[in-house]
Amino acid sequence: MADVKITVLRKMENKNLAEEFCLAEIPIPCPHMDEGQEFLVKENKQPEGFCSSAWQDIHKSFLFIRQGGNFKGWMKDEDTFITCCTDGLRPVVFEIRRLSD
Secondary structure, eight states: OOOEEEEEEEEOOOHHHHHHHOSSOOOSSOSSOOTTOEEEEOSSSOOTTOOHHHHHHHHHHHHHHHTTOOOTTTSSSTTEEEEEOOOSSSOEEEEEEEOOO
16 A cells, blocks of 8 residues: 655634633644654554544545545546545644655
């Protein structure tokens, strides 16, 4: 199977929703990732330093890309997929890129 590089593309924030719905102040944007941060994944396990909640959210897309799947007709580069974690208050957007075998 191919190695995969995961890159943090963007950290977004919904401060107005956090203020409206949260009982306590939470760190906005997400404190666990930095834009431009990269993770090289050579096995089917969570990279060190990667947010465990985000990993659960993107894992099926990671496996699909790693095992040769593609989003032909949707993505310009069939070795790439763009996805995000499900944190509605401070989502993080990731690029998942299959590297050559």
